Amino acid sequence: MTHTHNTAPTQFVEANGIRFAYRRFGKANGVPLAFSQHYIGATDHWDPTVTGGWARDRGVILFQQRGRRQQLRQAPDDVRAAGR
Template identity: 50%
Template structure:
């Protein structure tokens, strides 16, 4: 993995092309744990993540923040349904997997919790069942 010791704020924004979409994302942290794929609320961007929450999670694993389609620096149309939000998250993970042989945990807040559970259910071979703020536990 090419993750770094950067933080939520200092990690460079990267871009991943998948089909006709261009997803913005950041990767940082290192360790033996599976990467943690962070899903933001409906129109939240990767810049909305609080470093006080996310940076400690990167101490023992890689963290991946991303902008879903049409949000932040990603192009495309904003997903109109949870199913569409899930499809974009899975497409992004599949794009990273082609580059990195990646499997990940997932972490989310707000309405993204529904999409995160769908990602876990629909893409069980791509994403391990993780937790959300609503669960009050954080995978390590």
């Protein structure tokens, strides 16, 4: 089954003790596009019309920034700390 923005299950990956949530959908081959929402956004804030359009031709990965919703660590206080 090919998933869409609305049907892709939330998956998790851990790095350096931080659990990141992401969704992947669209074409399985080729290099996927990784979508990062703004500083306080989450994967649910993407417009399915936009991501669905890209997913017709390639894979799409929507991922949560550190400290957003499903993440286990507290959100950083500033942008510099978010990059660590």
